[in-house]
Amino acid sequence: MEEQKQIKDYIVDYLLDGEDEKHLDPILVEWLAESESHRKEFDLYKKIWKESHRYTESEAFDPDLAWEKVNKINRQKIYAHKYWKNILYIVSGAAASLLIMLALSFMGAFEKSSDMQVRMSADYGSRSEIVLPDGSLVKLNSGSEVVYAYDSKKKIREVNFLGEGFFDVSKSKEPFVIKTAGGLNVKVWGTSFNLQAYADDPIVQASLVEGCIELESGEEKLIMKPGEMAVFDKETNKIKQMKGVLSHSYGWLDNKLYMEDMPLSLVCKYLERWYDVKIMIQPGLGENIRYNGVIREETVTDVMDALSRLSNISYHVKGKHISITSK
Known part of the structure; x- marks a missing residue:
């Protein structure tokens, strides 16, 4: 934690000094040389810092508050469900891309106007x-x-x-x-x-x-x-x-779905959103089959396995499409 505090101070000093590359602190230089991820992180901070001047008056600018905002943006959490066993996800690359997209989305969202x-x-x-x-x-x-x-x-x-x-x-x-x-x-x-x-x-x-x-x-x-x-x-x-x-209403924050006499049709609506899939249900099953309990599974196939054990249904997966029929 102490090292992070020191690096924070060095980066804030650098930004306040007008981003003069010739006067980079040796400790900051050493930190940047440690890894490519440090350099990318540093570049991201600089971009967000520059963008902040488009909507923040300089005389009212608080460097500590600005750092906290930048740091919070950089720590934005993206939760991706791994929902198909036959699809390979490169998790680290996807996470990095999403982080950059979020940061750029944040920067581009501020329009140069009074509001x-x-x-x-x-x-x-x-x-x-x-x-x-x-x-x-x-x-x-x-x-x-x-x-x-x-x-x-x-x-x-x-x-x-x-x-x-x-x-x-x-x-x-x-x-x-x-x-x-x-x-x-x-x-x-x-x-x-x-x-x-x-x-x-x-x-x-x-x-x-x-x-x-x-x-x-x-x-x-x-x-x-x-x-x-x-x-x-x-x-x-x-x-x-x-x-x-x-x-129970915000159980999704912990990846939980609480079912209280919940019809299959509504369960499937939640699953479609959570896992980005399309589910087709055999006519007559959607409202007649109901569930009680809580689901906390990692993949959509795990969920479907659990539902099929709890009720008289079977399912078939083809790509992002799932069809549900009675057994």
């Missing part, structure tokens, strides 16, 4: 997380997207959200409002909560861990307290509280 905007997404079969400019942390489940915008005139932090995410919103006097594709708005005050709002789902579900949020759609409003869960019906535009185990 600030950040966009981040997680494709099917992967997960990611992002630290927003206001310090809020968002962990994205598969098939999710978050677009953060700051309105300097209205002094509002606004997010357009699609998919599922766990939000840890930083406290501020400026409102934090999330808009979902289903027409539900979520007003947030320094809060931790899970929000499930996929475009193809009939409902939007919110689970509040701590703090306070307000769900609003037209005349419908509901202020939630810690430990409460609520759903918004897109068809009726009604908001109501629901019963359930709070932690």
Whole structure:
């Protein structure tokens, strides 16, 4: 840890000194010479540092805070499921590419204007997380997207959200409002909560861990307290509280799927998103077969093996397509 602190200080000093290559500290030179990964990491920091000046006034720039932001971006977690036994993944190369893509996405998302905007997404079969400019942390489940915008005139932090995410919103006097594709708005005050709002789902579900949020759609409003869960019906535009185990709603953070009388059709919808596959179910099976319990498997074939042991189904895999029939 001590070495990392020293390297941090040397890089910050280098950046503050105008990136003068002739005056590189010997310790920093030695660290760069140790490996190619150090040099690539150093180059990435410089790119993000330069980009930060496009949206941060120099007189208000805090070097320690900037370093922390850069470091958080560099540590963004990408969770990739290994879902096919017949496909070879080069994990290290994929992880490096994803990291670079995330960093470049972060840098390119800031437009040179009076307002600030950040966009981040997680494709099917992967997960990611992002630290927003206001310090809020968002962990994205598969098939999710978050677009953060700051309105300097209205002094509002606004997010357009699609998919599922766990939000840890930083406290501020400026409102934090999330808009979902289903027409539900979520007003947030320094809060931790899970929000499930996929475009193809009939409902939007919110689970509040701590703090306070307000769900609003037209005349419908509901202020939630810690430990409460609520759903918004897109068809009726009604908001109501629901019963359930709070932690089960964000079990995906631990790669767990909690099934409480869950039909096979819904289980398969989760699997399609998590593993980036397409599942076809024999007519009549989707709603008639239901499961209780928890799934925590590494591959989609492991999950299918478990489901076939628990019920009267069999499955066939062809590429990214899975067909399910009765035994």
